[in-house]
Amino acid sequence: xxxxxxxxxxxxxxxxxxxxxxxxxxxxxxxxxxxxxxxxxxxxxxxxxxxxxxxxxxxxxxxxxxxxxxxxxxxxxxxxxxxxxxxxxxxxxxxxxxxxxxxxxxxxxxxxxxxxxxxxxxxxxxxxxxxxxxxxxxxxxxxxxxxxxxxxxxxxxxxxxxxxxxxxxxxxx
Amino acid sequence: xxxxxxxxxxxxxxxxxxxxxxxxxxxxxxxxxxxxxxxxxxxxxxxxxxxxxxxxxxxxxxxxxxxxxxxxxxxxxxxxxxxxxxxxxxxxxxxxxxxxxxxxxxxxxxxxxxxxxxxxxxxxxxxxxxxxxxxxxxxxxxxxxxxxxxxxxxxxxxxxxxxxxxxxxxxxx
Numbered sequence: 001x002x003x004x005x006x007x008x009x010x011x012x013x014x015x016x017x018x019x020x021x022x023x024x025x026x027x028x029x030x031x032x033x034x035x036x037x038x039x040x041x042x043x044x045x046x047x048x049x050x051x052x053x054x055x056x057x058x059x060x061x062x063x064x065x066x067x068x069x070x071x072x073x074x075x076x077x078x079x080x081x082x083x084x085x086x087x088x089x090x091x092x093x094x095x096x097x098x099x100x101x102x103x104x105x106x107x108x109x110x111x112x113x114x115x116x117x118x119x120x121x122x123x124x125x126x127x128x129x130x131x132x133x134x135x136x137x138x139x140x141x142x143x144x145x146x147x148x149x150x151x152x153x154x155x156x157x158x159x160x161x162x163x164x165x166x167x168x169x170x171x172x173x
Numbered sequence: 174x175x176x177x178x179x180x181x182x183x184x185x186x187x188x189x190x191x192x193x194x195x196x197x198x199x200x201x202x203x204x205x206x207x208x209x210x211x212x213x214x215x216x217x218x219x220x221x222x223x224x225x226x227x228x229x230x231x232x233x234x235x236x237x238x239x240x241x242x243x244x245x246x247x248x249x250x251x252x253x254x255x256x257x258x259x260x261x262x263x264x265x266x267x268x269x270x271x272x273x274x275x276x277x278x279x280x281x282x283x284x285x286x287x288x289x290x291x292x293x294x295x296x297x298x299x300x301x302x303x304x305x306x307x308x309x310x311x312x313x314x315x316x317x318x319x320x321x322x323x324x325x326x327x328x329x330x331x332x333x334x335x336x337x338x339x340x341x342x343x344x345x346x
Contacts, residue, residue, distance in 0.1 A: 051286055052266075054283075057280065064222055104333045113225060160277045173289055
């Protein structure tokens, strides 16, 4: 019985360590976005580049689109629909002039990323997200998911590009 | 002697295969850039993202900076000098409005990559490139290296950012 008590203690201690580790590893184990239940995919910052863009208007950001292996493979093969398991990450930073660079160039011509604004994900699961073209949508700011109301605006905006499987971004060679 | 003839034939055939393979694999085995003798590093399009930017002025491009493992490691560790073996790739595309996206957004706000302009590389080798801050510079357009005269303009432009090991680009988190 004493052996069992020690074993129980060990299990409790190990559970504590695992819970601590889950917290310590940060965003990847953070809150899931509502509606679509998407968490930040671990290691997405290491994914390969799909393309870049500059959005003016209210957002006024510089952005990079990264894709997991399934996304990159589909893009490079010119697939018209993305397979289940595809994840596309949209990173964005505020659009700011680079004083450092402009000083060297002698004129205001260089615009670079300021602070990160938010990161968005499109996750393909044709059954789970059948109501929204097979895609789940998520947005995180400093690891915190966006509210339901915002996420409900994603699909209506992507719907006009149905012919491109609801994906705006083309691959930049 | 007959055995030797066969062996010779085999070597000649194998050489032919290797030469063919070198050609078939494309850019990576293409012409080296003059002065610094840099070839296009194989697989650079798969490297991880350092940052993005928009250069106005004569270039007017959208660009992505990618780094090999040594580059990414140094950036993430906040190293002030990059180790030998570091390669930073600068991809660039002409800066064009996206008619497709703007139609959806209802206003002209989206700028995306047009055709690729050229790709540049900075290669760190503190002994080989001692005269230019430890960096070799290369530029390729459609796989063809830029002329000596152009490459000689690289280092003078990077010299003002000596405090950042002659590298303009900061890491975008």
